[in-house]
Amino acid sequence: MRYLIDAIIPHGPAVKEFRLAPLGGAALPPWQPGAHVELRFEARSGAGHANAYSVVGEVDGRLRIAVQREERGRGGSRVLHDEFAPGMELEVGAPRDSFRLHPGAVRTVLIAGGIGITPILPMARALDAAGADYALHYLAHDRERLVLAGDWQALGAGRVRTYATGVDGRPDLQALVGPWREGCELHACGPVALLEAIRAAATAQGWPQRHIRFESFGARAQAQDRPLRVHLLQSGMTLDVAPGASILDAMIDADVFVSYECKRGECGNCYAGVVSGAPLHRDVCLTPAQRAQGMTPCVSWAATPELELDL
Structure with a gap:
């Protein structure tokens, strides 16, 4: 759905709140606490971006999101901060409830x-x-x-x-x-x-x-990361992945059959067994026992120049 940027409100040195109104006076879609929406937009350079942001709330029929400028990210937050202003439009996906509230009885x-x-x-x-x-x-x-x-x-x-x-x-x-x-x-x-x-x-x-x-949230890549060669045992493929990129995205681009959902190291759906190499775990979902046998290629990297996965 297309949304109009109705207002942009600064919060501190690096955060801007965007208040988004559905075009044509449409009602906001229902959402639950913890939901996020995906913003799809283009930079002036023509580069496309698809960034997910949590819903802060709504006010007067407008959706509220807050964007932190990430200097080390992939550029989407910088584009929103530097190139977008009230009166411009964005494509906004339907709210997704991947971080749903579970109230405690006590x-x-x-x-x-x-x-x-x-x-x-x-x-x-x-x-x-x-x-x-x-x-x-x-x-x-x-x-x-x-x-x-x-x-x-x-x-x-x-x-x-x-x-x-x-x-x-x-x-x-x-x-x-x-x-x-x-x-x-x-x-x-x-x-x-x-x-x-x-x-x-x-x-x-x-x-x-x-x-x-x-x-x-935040970029998982580290300054010390080095180029990585990933061997896929079952697929018989070898992928070269540059620092700052995602092993999972490289596999998706190569049409490797792999399941995934969050792409943030939170759900474990992309879990892959490690055959050889030393993974650097950057997820927040795996148990120590799971980490001993595999990794989440959506966010994790390797300390060795080559890594073999059971995919």
């Missing part, structure tokens, strides 16, 4: 890191409106990166705690998560390093994995 813990506040806010609003017992912990490097302040400040008194980790250091995550009790649920969105630390803190306190739900 308690719900919400943790957001940086721009990871975007899917967490509508979850907190829904819990607040239902009178549920919940706590929202919001971490950012400094105070000016605690964005969308008007939204989280409007939540119930005492429900939200903020942390400027660059000044005060990272808080005690075990204290934030709390011990496991039947009827508790944990939802967190943020960079992979934070999510891994949250998982470790929760696991140490007895949380079952099925009650821990993550959504990650």
Whole structure:
């Protein structure tokens, strides 16, 4: 569906909120807390982009999303920040509920890191409106990166705690998560390093994995990544993958039969057995036992120049 950019609102040094109105006065499609939509657009250069962003909320029939400018990303966020203005149009896909809220019967813990506040806010609003017992912990490097302040400040008194980790250091995550009790649920969105630390803190306190739900963001590529040659055992194919690219995307481009869904290392649908090579795991979904046998090629890389997968 085509949407008009009705307004763009800056939040801090690197985030802009886009308020999007369906063309022709159409009603917004229904969406659930934690949903995201895919924006499809072209840069002035003609390069096409398809970027997914969480729904922050809606106001006066307009959909709210927030875009953080990623200098090391694939360019889509920079294009939205630098080339798009109110009055321009975008193609917006239907909302997808891949990070659905599961309210805890006893308690719900919400943790957001940086721009990871975007899917967490509508979850907190829904819990607040239902009178549920919940706590929202919001971490950012400094105070000016605690964005969308008007939204989280409007939540119930005492429900939200903020942390400027660059000044005060990272808080005690075990204290934030709390011990496991039947009827508790944990939802967190943020960079992979934070999510891994949250998982470790929760696991140490007895949380079952099925009650821990993550959504990650940010580029997985690292500056030290080197070109990778991937051998596919069953397909008999060899693929050369450049740093910054995705092994999964390279396989899709080569018409390799492979299942996938999220492309963010969160669902495990693209899991592939590793025959040889040393994978660098950058997912947030696999157990240690699964990592010992395979990897998620959507986000992970390898420490060795060659990698063989059982595909």
